[in-house]
Amino acid sequence: MYTERMSIDTRLPFVVLSFAIIGIWMSVPFLEIYSLQLVALTFLLFVFLRFKHNRNNLQSPFPNHTNSELIPITLLFMLLISATGNTHSWAYPLTYLYLFLIVFSLEKTSALLIAGCTFALQLLLITTFTVQEMIILVNIPLITGVMLYAKDRHTTALLEKQIIEEEEALVAASQAEITTLEDYIQQFLLPKTATLSSLGTPQTELEKTLHSQITLIVSESEKLLKKVNE
Numbered sequence: 001m002y003t004e005r006m007s008i009d010t011r012l013p014f015v016v017l018s019f020a021i022i023g024i025w026m027s028v029p030f031l032e033i034y035s036l037q038l039v040a041l042t043f044l045l046f047v048f049l050r051f052k053h054n055r056n057n058l059q060s061p062f063p064n065h066t067n068s069e070l071i072p073i074t075l076l077f078m079l080l081i082s083a084t085g086n087t088h089s090w091a092y093p094l095t096y097l098y099l100f101l102i103v104f105s106l107e108k109t110s111a112l113l114i115a116g117c118t119f120a121l122q123l124l125l126i127t128t129f130t131v132q133e134m135i136i137l138v139n140i141p142l143i144t145g146v147m148l149y150a151k152d153r154h155t156t157a158l159l160e161k162q163i164i165e166e167e168e169a170l171v172a173a174s175q176a177e178i179t180t181l182e183d184y185i186q187q188f189l190l191p192k193t194a195t196l197s198s199l200g201t202p203q204t205e206l207e208k209t210l211h212s213q214i215t216l217i218v219s220e221s222e223k224l225l226k227k228v229n230e
Contacts, residue, residue, distance in 0.1 A: 011068055011070055012113070014071050015074050015114060016113070016114070018071055018074045018078070019078065019121045021075070022079050022082055023121055025038070026083070035083030036080075036083055039080050043072075043076055046069060046072040046073060046076060050069060070105070073098070073101065074098075074114075077098040078118065082122075086126065087133050087137070092136075095140065096143055098118070099143060099147060100147060102114050103144065103148055115140060118140055123137055185221050185224065189221055190218065193217055
């Protein structure tokens with residue numbers, strides 16, 4: 001899906017400008033009749049950008065993080081909704097899909113700004129204010145807030161999962177080191193010291209010292225094994 005940090009600084013003014021263009025376009029009768037043709041051209045532009053910059057992720061609904069897919073997506077969704085009746089459009093549920101893409105594709109401030117532009121555009125295009133239309137418009141900030149909360153919880157869950165996976169990897173690595181140490185003591189060190197201890201009764205001071213050190217190594221190794229197995 002999306003990673004939080006994206007190159008939005010240069011794109012955001014153009015996205016906001018897209019809303020202004022749609023508002024002007026829908027206000028001019030001569031241009032308004034060609035709205036669906038512009039929707040088709042915008043869709044072709046989006047497909048061109050997706051194949052050019054994001055060929056390996058064609059099925060992803062989210063705009064590419066490094067190009068201007070966000071601009072044609074905005075024009076496509078908002079122009080289609082506006083041209084087919086705005087709040088009374090059969091395509092109006094696409095508003096919520098657009099907000100979903102925005103919230104999960106941009107950082108919080110930018111998402112709120114674009115949600116505000118969506119609200120302002122649809123408010124501008126309303127010809128008769130009714131309670132029903134105002135309720136529909138109020139859904140925009142409400143749903144945006146719910147989506148931002150869901151995104152925050154999703155991000156937190158991903159971070160917690162990552163921390164758990166890292167801790168599990170550390171535990172697994174520690175366990176592997178402990179197993180290696182245990183094998184070394186049991187299969188190499190103790191057998192070798194047992195062989196050295198069985199060579200005979202020490203006679204000289206040097207042999208006694210060596211025997212004493214070997215005994216100490218065996219004792220400490222056994223203590224370490226016992227501690228590891230506890």
